[in-house]
Amino acid sequence: MEIREIFAHNLRALRKTKGLSQEELAHEAGLDRTYISSLERQIYGASIDVVDRIAKGLAVEAADLLRCPEAEATK
Amino acid sequence: MEIREIFAHNLRALRKTKGLSQEELAHEAGLDRTYISSLERQIYGASIDVVDRIAKGLAVEAADLLRCPEAEATK
DNA sequence: TTGTGACTTTAAGTCCGTG
DNA sequence: CCACGGACTTAAAGTCACA
Secondary structure, eight states, X not given: OOHHXXXXXXXXXXXXXXXOXXXXXXXXXXXXHHHHHHHHTTSSOOXXXXXXXXXXXXXXXXXXXXXXXXXXXXO | OOHXXXXXXXXXXXXXXXXXXXXXXXXXXXXXXXXXXXHHXXXXXXXXXXXXXXXXXXXXXXXXXXXXXXXXXXX
């Protein structure tokens, strides 16, 4: 499983959980709306700086965004 | 605490634990020798692709490299 | 509310070397 | 074995108008 896929999935899932739109999250994280969109569609491999800013916007830990549900199985 | 700092610390600590040189890890992860050095000195903020490749080279999860020991306190 | 293409600027990442 | 430098190529960061 690609790390981008894991990140994109966790990002979208957590954003929905918090009830935020891409626009609202973008504002919280100090990023552009379309950039969040790009990350969710796996256009880019985000840098850890961006992961951190998004994590703060979602009020979670950076590590949570890279955590794979099936980590124990794929290791 | 900066995410780069956390990453750099975890990277160096885990690499030492595994008994690998920067050169050996670079080879394992398919990265440049000097780049690993740069990451440990916090010159660059790595992309999640690089985090993932390094994690594989160290035989750990990507999330482990971004995990902060004092996460609960700094949140 | 989100996806997408086009675009420019900045930083990542490689490869050569040195002490 | 590692810190550090210069020069280089590629990918990400960041913004916009439009569907």
